[in-house]
Amino acid sequence: MRIFVPADALARALGADAVAEALVAAAAARGETVQIVRNGSRGMAWLEPLVEVDGPAGRRAFGPFAPVDAAALFEAPDAHPKALGLTAELPFLKRQTRITFARVGVIDPADLADYQAHGGLSGLRRALAMAPEAVVDEVVESGLRGRGGAGFPTGIKWRTVAGAGIGQKYIVCNADEGDSGSFADRMLIEGDPFALIEGMVIAGLAVGADRGLVYLRSEYPDAIAVLTRAVDLAREAGLLGPSVLGSGHGFDIELRIGAGAYVCGEETALLNSIEGKRGTVRAKPPLPAIEGLWGKPTVVNNVLSLATVPAILAQGAAHYRDLGIGRSRGTMPLQLAGNVRFGGLFEVPFGLTLGEIVNSVGGGTASGRPVKAVQVGGPLGAWFPPALFDTPFGYEEFAAAGGLIGHAGLVVVDDTADMLALARFAMEFCAIESCGKCTPCRIGSVRGVETIDRIAAGDAAAEPLLRDLCETMRLGSLCALGGFAPYPVLSALNHFPADFARTSEAAE
Amino acid sequence: MTLTDRVADICRAHSGTEGALLPILHAVQAEYGHVPPLALPTVAKALGVTVAEVQGVVSFYHDFRAAPPGRHVLKICRAEACQAMGGAALAEAAKARLGVDWHGTSAQGVTLEPVFCLGLCAAAPAAMLNGVLAARVDATRLGEMLAEAGA
Ligand SMILES: Cc1cc2nc3c(=O)[nH]c(=O)nc-3n(C[C@H](O)[C@H](O)[C@H](O)COP(=O)(O)O)c2cc1C
Ligand code: SF4
Ligand code: FES
Numbered sequence: 001m002r003i004f005v006p007a008d009a010l011a012r013a014l015g016a017d018a019v020a021e022a023l024v025a026a027a028a029a030r031g032e033t034v035q036i037v038r039n040g041s042r043g044m045a046w047l048e049p050l051v052e053v054d055g056p057a058g059r060r061a062f063g064p065f066a067p068v069d070a071a072a073l074f075e076a077p078d079a080h081p082k083a084l085g086l087t088a089e090l091p092f093l094k095r096q097t098r099i100t101f102a103r104v105g106v107i108d109p110a111d112l113a114d115y116q117a118h119g120g121l122s123g124l125r126r127a128l129a130m131a132p133e134a135v136v137d138e139v140v141e142s143g144l145r146g147r148g149g150a151g152f153p154t155g156i157k158w159r160t161v162a163g164a165g166i167g168q169k170y171i172v173c174n175a176d177e178g179d180s181g182s183f184a185d186r187m188l189i190e191g192d193p194f195a196l197i198e199g200m201v202i203a204g205l206a207v208g209a210d211r212g213l214v215y216l217r218s219e220y221p222d223a224i225a226v227l228t229r230a231v232d233l234a235r236e237a238g239l240l241g242p243s244v245l246g247s248g249h250g251f252d253i254e255l256r257i258g259a260g261a262y263v264c265g266e267e268t269a270l271l272n273s274i275e276g277k278r279g280t281v282r283a284k285p286p287l288p289a290i291e292g293l294w295g296k297p298t299v300v301n302n303v304l305s306l307a308t309v310p311a312i313l314a315q316g317a318a319h320y321r322d323l324g325i326g327r328s329r330g331t332m333p334l335q336l337a338g339n340v341r342f343g344g345l346f347e348v349p350f351g352l353t354l355g356e357i358v359n360s361v362g363g364g365t366a367s368g369r370p371v372k373a374v375q376v377g378g379p380l381g382a383w384f385p386p387a388l389f390d391t392p393f394g395y396e397e398f399a400a401a402g403g404l405i406g407h408a409g410l411v412v413v414d415d416t417a418d419m420l421a422l423a424r425f426a427m428e429f430c431a432i433e434s435c436g437k438c439t440p441c442r443i444g445s446v447r448g449v450e451t452i453d454r455i456a457a458g459d460a461a462a463e464p465l466l467r468d469l470c471e472t473m474r475l476g477s478l479c480a481l482g483g484f485a486p487y488p489v490l491s492a493l494n495h496f497p498a499d500f501a502r503t504s505e506a507a508e
Numbered sequence: 509m510t511l512t513d514r515v516a517d518i519c520r521a522h523s524g525t526e527g528a529l530l531p532i533l534h535a536v537q538a539e540y541g542h543v544p545p546l547a548l549p550t551v552a553k554a555l556g557v558t559v560a561e562v563q564g565v566v567s568f569y570h571d572f573r574a575a576p577p578g579r580h581v582l583k584i585c586r587a588e589a590c591q592a593m594g595g596a597a598l599a600e601a602a603k604a605r606l607g608v609d610w611h612g613t614s615a616q617g618v619t620l621e622p623v624f625c626l627g628l629c630a631a632a633p634a635a636m637l638n639g640v641l642a643a644r645v646d647a648t649r650l651g652e653m654l655a656e657a658g659a
Pocket of ligand 1: 145146147148149150151152154174175176177178179262263264265266267268300301302303305306479480481
């Protein structure tokens with residue numbers, strides 16, 4: 001009997017290890033032999049730990065599973081109180097189009113053979129048979145845009161690096177994933193690390209780079225462990241090393257661990273951090289594609305951008321490009337977080353409206369109270385009120401509605417949320433995380449906190465000051481930390497003026 | 509072995525690494541629980557940079573501590589998804605129970621640190637005690653976690 005118990009950090013944080021132990025003990029007590037596979041997560045947080053059992057009709061799901069549920073799984077699985085039926089039939093999964101996350105939760109992330117049995121390495125094999133320019137063209141054709149936030153076309157970035165002469169070049173994977181409400185990079189690395197490795201190798205072939213570095217945040221100990229092991233396994237199997245799959249092309253990957261600075265997710269701060277410096281932002285130009293790590297041409301891509309490339313190569317650019325809306329092609333792994341009933345990872349083509357995502361996919365709030373607002377795209381993203389729930393999920397569509405999709409994390413809050421407090425938090429976060437290079441960000445954010453405190457104390461005259469300050473930060477900041485922090489602040493102020501209309505009497 | 513010798517060993521183990529400063533500082537902190545100021549001259553010498561430069565890097569990153577933490581380190585997520593599920597109340601409960609503010613160490617030896625997102629935002633609020641993650645944490649669960657850790 002083969003039983004799947006996720007080793008994903010979220011599942012473990014909800015007791016998956018104890019569940020795995022209980023299952024082994026319960027099987028032993030009955031004299032049965034079981035094989036426990038520690039897979040990634042299927043992305044349904046409310047069902048974790050989600051246990052699955054192999055069966056003739058497919059995998060059957062049970063959850064949320066507790067150690068006390070173990071014995072019954074061997075006695076009468078069909079009548080098990082936590083039985084959910086066939087995993088593939090669960091509505092949350094059935095409605096998805098999984099391309100980037102096709103294998104996450106399905107395979108054993110420590111088993112390269114399992115990876116290949118589920119389509120792994122076919123993209124790389126195809127790439128190895130192509131000219132490097134053709135690989136770049138294929139990625140351009142797919143319409144894939146950077147999933148780290150800025151949405152720059154991945155293939156175009158690669159073309160710049162490919163054209164930057166010969167000599168040392170680097171592929172840097174941005175796995176700093178600092179946005180609140182985001183966990184797709186973590187889940188991908190923990191559930192399908194070879195997809196990231198394969199994507200980095202393909203990027204290396206395409207642009208002529210033989211060294212890759214992954215900058216992974218220290219807050220993700222499980223992902224660090226899984227990726228470290230996967231890189232070792234890939235090296236043993238010849239997927240990494242002096243001759244990738246015997247092709248004669250060399251490529252190897254090194255891990256670098258962050259140290260708790262949000263701004264190091266910004267690509268030039270990240271490069272400084274890898275170089276052993278303070279994580280301050282560099283002025284652009286030069287672009288990292290021309291002068292990146294140690295001054296060499298460097299591709300910096302998000303985990304999801306890189307991990308999607310193998311599927312694009314394997315299935316062809318058209319398959320990916322034909323999904324989505326407008327200039328947002330393909331699928332996006334949405335992350336539903338905060339006060340939401342069905343939280344987790346939901347990969348779909350671009351184009352669902354925000355309301356469909358929050359209410360129909362997410363099921364509204366976990367508290368059962370009305371949805372007040374949704375912050376999309378991390379701490380620098382705007383708060384969307386229900387009045388804007390008809391906004392289709394896409395880069396341009398969200399920009400037109402005064403927001404951004406960022407890394408596609410969505411944080412839902414219910415009607416008890418205090419939008420003034422959340423606006424204050426955005427300024428406080430900017431003050432804590434500012435790299436200090438420019439005044440509007442470093443000083444402006446501190447002033448922002450003070451100004452919001454004045455509004456909270458009933459000083460209505462402070463509101464125009466706050467707006468001026470936001471304008472100064474927006475226009476005068478070198479990077480999006482200071483430049484976009486006004487988004488959550490102004491969206492809260494504009495959409496929820498009542499939360500800022502505190503009379504002095506009320507404050508006293 | 510003296511601190512200086514041990515830190516020199518750590519630096520030597522990283523001599524083949526380009527941009528070794530962060531890996532070295534992580535290794536030093538893994539061993540001592542903090543980055544002792546006394547270690548900085550050794551690190552600076554090994555890398556051929558000034559002590560001020562090393563100090564500048566240490567102070568830039570939130571992870572690196574200048575002083576040893578308590579026997580236990582409790583990190584509570586302060587970011588938005590956790591706030592949406594009562595994270596601020598959890599933090600207040602922790603502060604009250606431990607009798608400290610952020611970065612303080614309680615009489616029982618628990619250091620309380622803020623963290624901005626642990627990637628468990630779909631099962632908020634999240635915390636980490638001595639490197640072990642916990643999700644959907646409330647004040648009761650927090651009490652159990654501290655008790656289990658003997659704090
Ligand atoms: C303050 C700040 C934080 C960022 N954090 C991240 C991050 O955690 N992960 C990420 O991939 N990109 C992050 N970015 C975006 C990167 O600068 C860069 O655009 C991205 O890594 C490029 O990869 P992509 O084209 O594949 O998205 C951040 C940007 C800013 C301004
Ligand atoms: S906006 Fe803030 S984080 Fe960005 S470069 Fe300026 S000071 Fe640094
Ligand atoms: S916001 Fe707290 S874990 Fe992500």
